[in-house]
Amino acid sequence: MAADDLKAQDGSSDGRESAADRAGAAAVSAIWRRHRAEILGQVGAVEDAVRDGVAGRSDNGGRERGGRAAHKLAGSCGTFGFPVAGEIAGRVEDALCGSCGPSADQYLALVGLAHALRRALESGSPAL
Amino acid sequence: MASRPDRARRILVVDDDASIREVTRMTLEMVGGHEVSTAGCGRDALAQAVRERPDAILLDVMMPGLDGPATFERLQADPSTADIPVILLTAKLQATDQARFVALGVRAVLSKPFDPMKLPGEVAGLLGWREATDGG
Numbered sequence: 408m409a410a411d412d413l414k415a416q417d418g419s420s421d422g423r424e425s426a427a428d429r430a431g432a433a434a435v436s437a438i439w440r441r442h443r444a445e446i447l448g449q450v451g452a453v454e455d456a457v458r459d460g461v462a463g464r465s466d467n468g469g470r471e472r473g474g475r476a477a478h479k480l481a482g483s484c485g486t487f488g489f490p491v492a493g494e495i496a497g498r499v500e501d502a503l504c505g506s507c508g509p510s511a512d513q514y515l516a517l518v519g520l521a522h523a524l525r526r527a528l529e530s531g532s533p534a535l
Numbered sequence: 536m537a538s539r540p541d542r543a544r545r546i547l548v549v550d551d552d553a554s555i556r557e558v559t560r561m562t563l564e565m566v567g568g569h570e571v572s573t574a575g576c577g578r579d580a581l582a583q584a585v586r587e588r589p590d591a592i593l594l595d596v597m598m599p600g601l602d603g604p605a606t607f608e609r610l611q612a613d614p615s616t617a618d619i620p621v622i623l624l625t626a627k628l629q630a631t632d633q634a635r636f637v638a639l640g641v642r643a644v645l646s647k648p649f650d651p652m653k654l655p656g657e658v659a660g661l662l663g664w665r666e667a668t669d670g671g
Contacts, residue, residue: 427566427652428652431562431565431566431651431652432652434561434562434565435558435561435562435651438554438557438558438561439554441554441557442553442554442557445553445554446554475597478597478627479552479597479626481626481627481647481648482552482555482624482625482626482627482647482648483552483554483555483647483648484648485647485648485649486555486558486647486648486649486650486651487554487558490648493648497626497627500626500627
C-alpha cells in the first residue's frame with residue numbers, strides 16, 4: 408500500500424476509513440513479522456534472567472537485562488496487537504526491577520509468566 | 536471526520552527498539568503525512584536534532600547510555616535545539632513519572648503501548664498543530 412493511497416483513504420467515509428484501517432493493520436503486521444525474531448530474543452533475555460534466578464545464580468546485571476527486555480516488551484507487544492503478552496511483560500518487569508529483586512518463590516512464579524509470554528507471542532496472531 | 540495536519544512536519548523519532556522506531560515512522564509518515572527521521576540512541580538524537588532542526592522530537596525514556604530525560608536536558612541546554620518540542624514515550628507510565636517529566640519541561644508524555652493508527656492525531660493534538668479537515 409503506497410503512502411498516497413493510504414492518505415487518500417484517510418477518513419472520508421466509513422467504508423474508506425475501514426480500508427485505511429485495514430491497510431494500516433497490514434503495515435503494522437508486516438513490521439511485526441520483520442522484527443519478530445528480535446522481539447522473541449527479548450523474551451529469551453527474560454527467560455535467561457528467570458532461569459538464573461531459579462538456579463540461585465542471579466546477578467544484578469542479568470536481572471537488569473531481563474528487566475530491561477521486559478520493559479521493552481511491555482511497550483511493544485501491545486503496539487503490535489499482543490495486549491496479553493504486553494500485560495504479562497509488565498508483570499515480569501515489576502518483579503525483576505524491584506529494588507530487592509524477586510524472592511525464590513517469586514522466581515518460580517516468573518517461570519510460568521515467562522512461558523506464558525513466549526506462548527502468547529509464538530502462538531497468537533496480532534489482534535489489530 | 537478524520538483530519539490531517541495543515542502541513543507536513545519534520546519529526547525525529549528516538550528509540551533504541553528498532554520495531555518501535557519502524558512502526559512509529561510508518562504511521563507518522565503514512566497516516567500523519569509527516570517527514571520522519573529516526574535515531575537509535577540519545578547521542579545520535581542530539582547530533583540529528585542540531586543538523587535537522589525537526590519540528591518535534593518523540594523520545595523514548597528508557598535507553599542505554601543517554602536515556603530520554605538526559606537527552607532532553609542536553610537538548611534544552613543547547614540554544615539551537617532548546618525550543619524544539621519534545622514528547623516522551625514510555626512503557627508503564629506512572630503518575631509520579633509523568634509529573635517529573637513535565638516538570639523537566641517536556642511538552643507531553645505518551646505511554647506505550649499505543650495504537651499506531653491513532654498516534655499521529657495524538658501527537659498533533661498534544662503539540663497544538665492546527666488540523667485541517669479533509670477537503671477543507
